[in-house]
Amino acid sequence: MNEIVASITSRGRVLAALRGEPVDRTPVVNPTSVATVELMDLVDAPFPDANREPELMARLAATGYTELGFDTVMPVFSIIQESSAIGCKIQWEQKDNWPTVKMREPIYETPDDIDVPEDLLERPDTRCVLEAIRILRRDLGEDVAIIGKTMGPWSQAYHCFGVEPFLLLSLDDPNQTRLILERFKEATIAFGVAQIEAGADAVTLPDHATGDLVSGEYYKRYLQEMHHEFAERIPGPIILHICGRTVDRMDYIAQTGMAAFHYDSKNEPAESMAIVDGRISLVGNINNPETLFAKGPDEVKEEVWKNLDAGVQMVGPECAIPLQTPIENLRAIPQAVVEWHAAGGRPTTASAN
Amino acid sequence: MDVLGSNWRRVELVPMDPHCGDITVALYRADEGDGPVGLVHSYSARPQVVERLAFLVEAMRVLAGFEVVGGSAAGLVRFPCRTWHALAARRAFLEAAKLDPSEPLTARPLQVPDTRSEQTIRVEPLGGGAYAVRADRVTEDTPSRAPAIAAALAKLAELSVGEAEVVAFPCGHAHDALVALMLKRAQNLRAALREEEMQASRGVLVAPSAQE
Numbered sequence: 073m074n075e076i077v078a079s080i081t082s083r084g085r086v087l088a089a090l091r092g093e094p095v096d097r098t099p100v101v102n103p104t105s106v107a108t109v110e111l112m113d114l115v116d117a118p119f120p121d122a123n124r125e126p127e128l129m130a131r132l133a134a135t136g137y138t139e140l141g142f143d144t145v146m147p148v149f150s151i152i153q154e155s156s157a158i159g160c161k162i163q164w165e166q167k168d169n170w171p172t173v174k175m176r177e178p179i180y181e182t183p184d185d186i187d188v189p190e191d192l193l194e195r196p197d198t199r200c201v202l203e204a205i206r207i208l209r210r211d212l213g214e215d216v217a218i219i220g221k222t223m224g225p226w227s228q229a230y231h232c233f234g235v236e237p238f239l240l241l242s243l244d245d246p247n248q249t250r251l252i253l254e255r256f257k258e259a260t261i262a263f264g265v266a267q268i269e270a271g272a273d274a275v276t277l278p279d280h281a282t283g284d285l286v287s288g289e290y291y292k293r294y295l296q297e298m299h300h301e302f303a304e305r306i307p308g309p310i311i312l313h314i315c316g317r318t319v320d321r322m323d324y325i326a327q328t329g330m331a332a333f334h335y336d337s338k339n340e341p342a343e344s345m346a347i348v349d350g351r352i353s354l355v356g357n358i359n360n361p362e363t364l365f366a367k368g369p370d371e372v373k374e375e376v377w378k379n380l381d382a383g384v385q386m387v388g389p390e391c392a393i394p395l396q397t398p399i400e401n402l403r404a405i406p407q408a409v410v411e412w413h414a415a416g417g418r419p420t421t422a423s424a425n
Numbered sequence: 426m427d428v429l430g431s432n433w434r435r436v437e438l439v440p441m442d443p444h445c446g447d448i449t450v451a452l453y454r455a456d457e458g459d460g461p462v463g464l465v466h467s468y469s470a471r472p473q474v475v476e477r478l479a480f481l482v483e484a485m486r487v488l489a490g491f492e493v494v495g496g497s498a499a500g501l502v503r504f505p506c507r508t509w510h511a512l513a514a515r516r517a518f519l520e521a522a523k524l525d526p527s528e529p530l531t532a533r534p535l536q537v538p539d540t541r542s543e544q545t546i547r548v549e550p551l552g553g554g555a556y557a558v559r560a561d562r563v564t565e566d567t568p569s570r571a572p573a574i575a576a577a578l579a580k581l582a583e584l585s586v587g588e589a590e591v592v593a594f595p596c597g598h599a600h601d602a603l604v605a606l607m608l609k610r611a612q613n614l615r616a617a618l619r620e621e622e623m624q625a626s627r628g629v630l631v632a633p634s635a636q637e
Contacts, residue, residue, distance in 0.1 A: 113469040168440035395628030
C-alpha cells in the first residue's frame with residue numbers, strides 16, 4: 073500500500089482494494105463460502121435449505137460479517153445453483169455436506185444438446201440467489217460488501233457433460249470445445265449481471281480449469297479471451313476463482329482485466345505477487361484442509377501474515393471452507409489482519425488467545 | 426447467542442446429532458485457573474437443546490469419569506487429574522453422543538469378550554495411571570490379543586506403552602472409566618480410525634475436477 077487512508081466501511085475497503093486503491097487496512101474477503109454447521113445452528117439456517125430459500129441463504133451469509141468479522145458476505149455457498157436451474161441432476165445432501173451435481177449422469181453429450189433455458193434467472197435456484205442478495209443489501213445496508221457468484225463455462229461444462237468426457241473432448245476436438253464454452257458463456261454473463269443489478273458489489277467467477285487437470289497453456293487457449301470478455305460485459309468487479317497450483321497461468325489471468333484472482337494455498341504469496349505484478353489483485357490463500365479445518369488460530373494467523381508480508385491485497389480462505397471448520401479459526405483471520413496493521417508489520421509473536 | 430470467546434478451542438464436533446433434531450453439538454476446551462476444562466456446547470437455540478447437552482455431560486461423567494463443574498446445566502466437565510487428555514476427551518464425547526438417551530447410563534466394565542477370538546480381554550489397574558492388558562484362553566493356536574489391544578488403547582488415548590502390555594496415562598492418575606470406554610473401540614482400531622476419517626471428510630468441498 074502506498075498510502076493509508078482514513079477509516080472506511082468494510083464495503084468501502086473491499087471496493088477500494090478491488091480497484092487497486094489504498095485502504096486503511098487489508099480487507100478480509102471471502103469470495104467463496106464461509107458457512108459452517110455451527111453458524112447454521114446459530115441462525116437456524118441449515119443446509120440444504122439455506123441453498124434454496126432466500127431468507128435462510130441471506131441469514132447464513134450475513135454471519136460472515138456479523139459473527140466472523142469479515143468485510144464481505146457471500147450467499148452463494150455452493151457451485152450448483154445454475155446447474156440446477158439448467159436441469160442437471162443434483163444431490164442436495166444434508167446439513168453437513170455440500171450439494172453436488174451428479175456428474176456421472178450428464179445431461180448433454182454434444183454441443184447441440186446445450187439448451188440453457190430462456191428463463192434461467194427465473195428458475196428457483198437462481199432466483200433464490202438474486203433474492204438473497206436483495207435481502208442482504210436491505211438488511212446490511214452499505215456497510216458490508218456483498219459478493220455474488222456466477223459459474224464460468226468450463227465449470228458448467230464439467231457439470232453438464234461430466235468431467236472426463238469434457239476433458240477428453242478438449243483434447244480431441246478444440247472446435248467442439250470452444251462451441252460448448254461459447255454456448256454456456258451467455259449464462260455466466262446473464263447471472264453475473266443479474267446479481268450486480270440485485271445489489272452485489274462484485275461477483276466471484278469460478279472456472280475450474282484447475283492446476284491438477286488443465287495446464288496454463290490450456291487456460292490461454294480456451295479461456296483467457298473469454299475471461300477478458302466477462303470483465304468487459306459484467307458491470308462490476310470480477311474475482312476469478314481457480315483451485316490448485318496456478319502460477320503457470322497467473323500471467324494470462326492478470327491480463328484479463330478482472331479485478332482479482334482468488335488463489336489457492338498451493339501458490340506461494342510472494343511468488344504469485346511477483347507474477348501478477350500489480351495487474352490484478354490477489355485474494356485468498358489461507359489453507360482450508362490443513363490449517364483452517366485442522367489447526368488452530370495461531371497457525372491461521374501465521375498464514376495471514378505471510379500474505380500481508382507479501383503485499384497481497386485481500387486475505388481470506390482459499391476456497392469454500394469445510395463445513396466443520398472451527399469458528400475460532402475463522403475469527404483469527406480478521407484478528408491477524410488488525411494485529412499486523414497495528415504492529416506496522418508482522419507482530420513478533422502470535423498472540424496466545 | 427454469542428459466539429464463544431477466543432479462549433475456547435474446539436476439541437470435537439458432531440455435525441448432525443441424530444438424537445436431537447440434527448443440531449450440531451461440540452466439545453470445547455479452555456485453560457482455566459484450576460486446569461483445563463471442557464464445555465459441551467451447541468449454538469442451536471431449539472428448546473430441547475438444554476436437556477440434550479445435560480445428557481451429554483452426564484454421559485461423559487458416567488462413561489468416562491469426567492467431573493462435572495458447576496452442575497450439568499453449565500455444560501462444563503474436567504478430568505479428575507486436572508490435566509487434559511486430548512484424544513481421550515474427543516473419543517469420550519463422540520461415544521457419549523452416540524448413546525440412545527432413552528437408555529440408562531452405565532459405566533462399562535474393565536473386561537470385554539474379544540470380537541476376533543474366544544478370549545476375554547481384561548484391564549487391571551496397577552496404580553499411578555498404569556493398566557495391564559490381559560487375555561485369557563491363550564493357546565499356541567490362538568496367541569494373546571493383549572499386545573494388540575494395549576497398542577490400540579495407547580493410540581486411542583495417547584497412553585505410553587511399557588513392557589508386558591502395560592499402558593499408562595502420562596498424568597499418573599487412574600482413569601478406570603475412560604479405559605473401560607476405550608476398550609471396546611480398541612478391539613477394532615482400524616474401524617475406529619476409519620470412522621473418524623470419514624466423519625472429518627464430510628463437508629469438504631472439492632473442485633468438480635476432483636469429484637467422483
